[in-house]
Amino acid sequence: MKVIEALRIAMRALAANKLRSVLTMLGIIIGVGAVIALMSIGRGVEKYVTDQFAGLGSNLLFVAPGQISDGPPSLRPNTVKALTLADMEAIADPSRVPHAASVAADFQTRVSVTRAGKTVDVQASATTPEYPLVRNWNTTAGSYFSTLDSDERQRVVLLGADTYQELFPNNEYPVDQIVQINEMNFRVIGVMESKGGGPGGNLDKSVFLPLTTGQDRLFKQKTPNGEYKVSVIYVSIDQSENIPLAQEEITQLMRERRGINYLDQDDFSIVSQNDLIAVFGDILGALTIFLGAIAAISLLVGGIGIMNIMLVSVTERTREIGLRKAVGAKRADVLVQFLIEAMALAAAGGFLGVALGWSLALLVSTAFGDFEAVVGADAIFTSLIVATAVGLFFGIFPAFRASRLNPIDALRYE
Amino acid sequence: MEQNGSSPVISLRGIKKFYQMGDVEVRALRGVDVDIYPGEMLAIMGPSGSGKSTLMNIIGCLDVPSEGVYELDGKDVSRLKDDQLAAIRNHKIGFVFQSFNLLPRTTAVANVELPLIYGGVSGRQRRQRAEDSLRLVGLGERLDHKPNELSGGQQQRVAIARALVNTPSMILADEPTGNLDSKTSIEIMELFQRLNQERGITIVFVTHNPETADYCHRVVRVRDGMVESDISRRATAGIYATGGEPPSAPPSEPQEVQP
Incomplete structure (x- = not known):
């Protein structure tokens, strides 16, 4: 009998x-x-x-106190010895780190910024001029503070794009305006x-x-011996191969600077962009395995559902099978008929599942807007093949x- | 063995059938010898438990005998495997059942096409042959009706058309009027008779209904797994019962066959 x-x-x-x-089909559809x-x-x-990582700046190294395993810098215990401005200056010394093109230090904390009666809570980055x-990173208005401003401890501030939007809702020209940071006037x-947004929070809200x-x-927040404490030191390296x-x-x-003995663990960490991307890749990889497990389980459940209903169908249609055999259906004919029916059921479920998943992905990417969900032809093709194979x-048995x-x-x- | 100058369609020699039911061996058939010739219309009768159904299953190639030889159209079919039997059923036997056994939600013409599908006949030719077959049983106007849109008699006609469509060597009808009222039963039996007389189709009824047997030229009675009697006579009912000599009937003197 022809397929x-x-x-x-089967369709009938x-x-x-x-x-x-x-x-x-529901199990397959959902899976x-x-x-x-x-x-x-x-x-x-x-x-x-x-894309966000690519925007961080090229060939960047991050030096932070403590190990990555201690958690994010802001949550690390106080027992971790802080980095200081002197550490940054040492790294900036070309005789010690010849490949460092430029170095900047950053101390991060939360502040409240007020202008014209409006107050926003944002992250403050207290940095060196090389930041x-x-x-x-460039400015859209004005310019970053100079070494002179830094040396004179000027009360000057630059706003992130979002912070500017919030404090200057009418898009006034901001330069030389006064804002209050923790009730102190800044220009x-x-x-x-x-x-x-990116790793480490949305810098536009700073x-x-x-x-x-x-x-x-x-x-x-100085160290006990009066040094400037920093949260992170950025080092830009001249060439990526270095x-x-x-x-x-x-x-x-x-x-050397922190007096760590031979064989003792580092109490600081140096992370490259590639390390961050790799960590993120690991997380995505784990997520993918997790997804695969969900898919496998729901396809298994869906498959058992199909087997169950096919067994019911075989029982219900016992007389039909008897008749088909009486008028000349061979074993293979009956086998193929029910196999195709199970496969058609599963494939239809897979098809509806793709439609459902696609709609969901579109819905989510429309709702969040920040990113675009990518529905790959390979994913669709694989799903349909796997669903049909599950049906087969x-x-x-039925x-x-x-x-x-x-x-x-x-x-x-x- | 020759009769009317032709060899038998069906030749049963020493057919025995045993079943194992638990520890007990049931001897359903204990040695049956029957020959059925082309153009015959005969009834196999017997009370329930007589082995009548077992005999029908063997004649219909739904089952094989434990012992003995069954030749259908001169070919020994008594030792064939399931799929070989399916092919024989497809080409040589047309079944008509008491409960019609039509596929629900399927048009008359599609029901009739069913044997042709398994016989590997191409789509267009299939449709043509199914339509011809339905016209032969008087349902040319109801090709695309589904079983639930047809009366019982019409459904049985569709089943007969299905049995005819592969031009089988014989039609095997199991209580074909069992689910029909008496008026419709007469119509169906007269249709069988017409097909037998005008087209020379060999028809074997398996029945315990004497009225069905009245249309037949020959009655084989089965009891306790053996042939009790095998009587040829003139049909006493139907369109030819009161007319002249039927064209191809093989009348011979009533004869008793020793069990």
């Missing part, structure tokens, strides 16, 4: 029990739908984050380009001021049972 004939019979049988067919939706969203997020150079000298001003006038070497040099330098696998029915008993079945 097309079997397909026609499925159409005869529409509700039951759809309910049976495939979830996988398509989450895979597309995952890919969208991955693309978005990779925009290291981060490869606005510029606005930073919009950079968007303000930037000299490290000296911040530590001496605002936060008063990054591992520079990482080694900085590690050696920091160990779980259809084998179809085999149908093909082995004795026509005499089958015809007599009530």
Whole structure:
């Protein structure tokens, strides 16, 4: 019997029990739908984050106190020995780290900024003047503070793009306007380009001021022996192939400065952009395995549902099978008929699942707007193939049972 | 063995059938010898438990005998495998059942096409042959009706058309009027008779209904797994019962066959 004939019979049988067919497909629909939706969203997020990392500035190393395993810098215990401005100056010494093109220090804390009765809570980055150079970041208005401003501990501030929007809702020219930071007057000298969110928070919702001003006038967070404490030191390396070497040099330098004995663990960490991307990749990888597990479980459940309903169908249609055999259907004919029916059921479920997952992915990417969900043809193709294979696998037992029915008993079945 | 100058369609020699039911061996058939010739219309009768159904299953190639030889159209079919039997059923036997056994939600013409599908006949030719077959049983106007849109008699006609469509060597009808009222039963039996007389189609009825047997030229009675009697006579009912000599009937003197 031709496959097309079997397909026609299968379609008629499925159409005869529409509700039951759809309910049976539900497991496959949900499984495939979830996988398509989450895979597309995952890919969208991955693309978005990779773009963000690319915007961080090229060939950048981050030096932070403590180990990455201690958690984010702001949550690390006080027992971790802080980095200081002197550490930054040591790294900036070309005789110690020849490949460091430029170095900047950053102390981060929360502040409240007020203008014209409106107050916003934002992150303050108290930095050294080289900060925009290291981060490869320009201003849209005014300019970053100078070494002179820093040395004189001037009360000057630059606003992130979002902070500017909030404090200057009418888009007034901000330079030389006065804002209050923690109730102290500061003169606005510029606005930073919009950079968007990224690892370590949305920098557009920040303000930037000299490290000296911040530590001496605002936060008063110096080390016990009077040094300027910093949260992170950025080191921009001249060539990407020198990054591992520079990482080694900085590690050696920091160990010396912090008096770490041979064989003792570092109490600071140096992370490259590639390390961050790799960590993110690990997270995505774990997520993908997790998704795969969900998919496998729902496809298993869906497959068992199909097997169950096919067994019911075989029992219900015992007389039909008997008749088909009486008029000349061979075992293989009956086997193929029920296999195709199970596969058609599963494939239809897979198809509906792809439609569901695609709609979900579109919905999510429209709702959040920041990223675009990417529905790949390979994901669709794989889902359909896998769904059909599940139908085939779980259809084998019922179809085999149908093909082995004795026509005499089958015809007599009530 | 020759009769009317032709060899038998069906030749049963020493057919025995045993079943194992638990520890007990049931001897359903204990040695049956029957020959059925082309153009015959005969009834196999017997009370329930007589082995009549077992005999029908063997004649219909739904089952094989434990012992003995069954030749259908001169070919020994008594030792064939399932799929070989399916092919024989497809080409040589047309079944008519008491409960019609039509596929629901399927048009008359598609029901009739069913044997042709398994016989590998191409689509257009299939439709043509199914339509011809339905016209032959007087349902040319109801090709695309589904079983639930047809009366019982019409459904049985569709089943007969299905049995005819592969031009089988014989039609095997199991209580074909069992689910029909008496008026419709007469119509169906007269249709069988017409097909037998005008087209020379060999028809074997399996029945315990004497009225069905009245249309037949020959009655084989089965009891306790053996042939009790095998009587040829003139049909006493139907369109030819009161007319002249039927064209191809093989009348011979009533004869008793020793069990």
